[in-house]
Amino acid sequence: MAGVILVFNVGSSSVKFTVFDVAAEPERLLHGEIEHHTDGFSFHVNDRTGARCVDERMTTSDPHPLDHLLQWLSAHAEGRTLLGVGHRIVHGGADFSAPVKITPAVMDRLEALTPFAPLHQPATLAPARAIARYRPDLLQIACFDTAFHHTIPEMARLLPLPRRYEQKGVRRYGFHGLSYTWVAQRLQACDPALYAGRTLIAHLGSGASLCALKGGKSLETTMGFSALDGLMMGTRAGLIDPGALLYMMQEEGAGWCTLVDVLYRQSGLLGVSGVSSDMRLLRKRLLDEKDPEIIRTVSQALSLFEYRVIEEIGALAAVMEGLDGLVFTAGIGEHDSVLRANVCAKLGWLGVKLDAQANARHASIISTAESAVTVRVEPTDEEAVIMRDVLAFMTPQQA
Numbered sequence: 434m435a436g437v438i439l440v441f442n443v444g445s446s447s448v449k450f451t452v453f454d455v456a457a458e459p460e461r462l463l464h465g466e467i468e469h470h471t472d473g474f475s476f477h478v479n480d481r482t483g484a485r486c487v488d489e490r491m492t493t494s495d496p497h498p499l500d501h502l503l504q505w506l507s508a509h510a511e512g513r514t515l516l517g518v519g520h521r522i523v524h525g526g527a528d529f530s531a532p533v534k535i536t537p538a539v540m541d542r543l544e545a546l547t548p549f550a551p552l553h554q555p556a557t558l559a560p561a562r563a564i565a566r567y568r569p570d571l572l573q574i575a576c577f578d579t580a581f582h583h584t585i586p587e588m589a590r591l592l593p594l595p596r597r598y599e600q601k602g603v604r605r606y607g608f609h610g611l612s613y614t615w616v617a618q619r620l621q622a623c624d625p626a627l628y629a630g631r632t633l634i635a636h637l638g639s640g641a642s643l644c645a646l647k648g649g650k651s652l653e654t655t656m657g658f659s660a661l662d663g664l665m666m667g668t669r670a671g672l673i674d675p676g677a678l679l680y681m682m683q684e685e686g687a688g689w690c691t692l693v694d695v696l697y698r699q700s701g702l703l704g705v706s707g708v709s710s711d712m713r714l715l716r717k718r719l720l721d722e723k724d725p726e727i728i729r730t731v732s733q734a735l736s737l738f739e740y741r742v743i744e745e746i747g748a749l750a751a752v753m754e755g756l757d758g759l760v761f762t763a764g765i766g767e768h769d770s771v772l773r774a775n776v777c778a779k780l781g782w783l784g785v786k787l788d789a790q791a792n793a794r795h796a797s798i799i800s801t802a803e804s805a806v807t808v809r810v811e812p813t814d815e816e817a818v819i820m821r822d823v824l825a826f827m828t829p830q831q832a
């Protein structure tokens with residue numbers, strides 16, 4: 434009987450899942466997503482050819498989206514045996530530097546990390562908890578966004594706060610590590626010089642961060658203690674002056690819930706544009722819009738997003754003492770040629786020379802032959818990283 438591995442990649446606004454056939458060369462059988470909307474959720478699945486086989490829209494009164502997904506998966510098992518499940522878990526804290534089998538004790542330790550990632554951690558743990566309820570013996574593996582950054586030096590970990598906070602775990606961790614693992618492995622295979630050199634990876638999706646990869650290891654990253662740090666994002670501000678938060682607390686009486694909502698859900702591209710957190714929609718709106726005020730706020734949101742990327746590239750290039758490579762990945766990094774062109778136009782001082790045509794067609798290498806820095810576009814694949822991690826935990830007979 435054919436065996437499959439199920440992988441969950443839960444993000445801030447969506448639950449993505451992939452079913453891999455691991456009989457021979459692992460192959461994607463199904464890939465789908467649950468997306469949350471204000472009035473409910475949508476559920477869609479693509480088959481192995483990429484064709485859409487499910488496209489449903491549910492309301493908030495329908496069963497919980499995760500239950501719906503798990504019921505759908507068991508109804509469509511088609512005689513295949515589920516061998517294991519892999520999960521992207523956002524926070525592994527200071528202790529988990531590699532994938533781990535999820536046991537009740539591990540689950541408790543991961544739940545205890547919720548204060549460090551209050552929105553992401555419960556969401557990323559939810560599928561594991563739901564599956565453990567009805568298949569307690571099934572192999573489930575937690576793969577951490579934080580693990581890749583265990584190599585960053587002590588200096589980059591410390592926050593300049595009183596020491597007592599460090600003991601409580603208030604230090605820098607970094608995120609998006611599964612995506613960085615994938616891109617680093619791709620570089621090792623197709624561009625070993627960049628892998629071994631000083632390369633910045635720009636993971637620009639709904640959440641966004643940069644990783645300074647030096648000698649194949651994470652040296653520094655823009656997200657720190659939480660997934661709120663660093664770059665501007667879809668709905669998150671990224672780095673802001675903490676004085677602004679003190680102001681909100683003092684002048685508006687803002688409490689924890691308000692600040693969480695403002696910082697995680699209402700800021701970033703959405704907050705500045707007043708229109709959307711979705712880069713694609715903003716680009717389209719800019720072309721179609723007639724209202725000068727909306728054109729102004731949308732243009733500013735796009736420009737500020739780029740400006741923050743440029744600023745942080747400068748900072749991380751300084752930490753690495755130079756730059757050999759720059760890799761764009763994730764939804765915006767892989768698809769938005771305008772953003773890549775505008776960012777690279779400001780990096781001439783580092784020796785970046787963009788090949789406009791290669792960039793427009795999203796080629797793998799988008800810098801010119803004379804460029805001192807090789808600029809690449811590399812589609813990320815967090816699911817493949819997780820699938821391999823699950824395979825590594827299986828006995829040879831199972832795999």
Ligand SMILES: Nc1ncnc2c1ncn2[C@@H]1O[C@H](COP(=O)(O)OP(=O)(O)O)[C@@H](O)[C@H]1O
Nearest residue numbers: 444638639640710711712713763764765768769
């Ligand atoms: N063709 C495109 N052009 C510009 N932006 C795009 C394109 N395709 C996707 N994006 C943007 O990528 C972002 C989502 O990235 P993704 O990596 O899928 O995020 P996540 O995994 O965090 O949900 C959204 O802002 C979306 O608009």
Ligand SMILES: CC(=O)OP(=O)(O)O
Nearest residue numbers: 444445608639640660
């Ligand atoms: C850590 C993080 O920001 O994740 P995402 O990009 O999925 O929101």
Ligand SMILES: [Mg+2]
Nearest residue numbers: 444638639763
């Ligand atoms: Mg993602």
